[in-house]
Amino acid sequence: MAIVAGAKDGLFQENFCSLLEGRLVSVVYRTNFLFNMFEIISFVRAGNVYINGILMDYVNIAINIGDFVTFSSHAIFRFKANLFKRLRTKTVLFNMPRFMFVHYKLFFAFFEKFPADKDLVYPIKLDIYRATAYY
Numbered sequence: 001m002a003i004v005a006g007a008k009d010g011l012f013q014e015n016f017c018s019l020l021e022g023r024l025v026s027v028v029y030r031t032n033f034l035f036n037m038f039e040i041i042s043f044v045r046a047g048n049v050y051i052n053g054i055l056m057d058y059v060n061i062a063i064n065i066g067d068f069v070t071f072s073s074h075a076i077f078r079f080k081a082n083l084f085k086r087l088r089t090k091t092v093l094f095n096m097p098r099f100m101f102v103h104y105k106l107f108f109a110f111f112e113k114f115p116a117d118k119d120l121v122y123p124i125k126l127d128i129y130r131a132t133a134y135y
Contacts, residue, residue: 018114021099024049025059027069031102031109032095033079048075063111070108079107 008015014046020026025040028049035042041048047057050070071079083104086092096102099115 014114014116017116021061021097021115022063022111024051024056024063024069027063027109027111030097030100031069033071033082033107035055043075048072065111065113068108068110076107098102101115 004015004019005086021030024044025037028034028039028040028044034043041059044059045057048071049056049069050072051061051063051068053068083092097115099111099113100109101112102109
């Protein structure tokens, strides 16, 4: 991934962030519909996620700006039940990233722009060049 980010035009750090945050598994995680990364991986592989109306079961597919990410009907029923339960217990975290739009009533999401460091919800300051040197 670091090689691809280095080959793109622009800043390496922003390209690397957009490649990491633009994967399908990261997008589903950022929607806050599911919390466990392992559950998200099995959820996507089970064929519950649609990108622009096309069924996707590959976890690391890249999401482009303007791509709609929707879910199957039985997954939406599960999300609604989970959301109502969390609202009753007041355990809802709506930490939506600024680069993504999430609709909690119709249960879809799409990218508005490519993510940058300042747009991440919980940015961790690290030297991106050291992190990718071991790739």
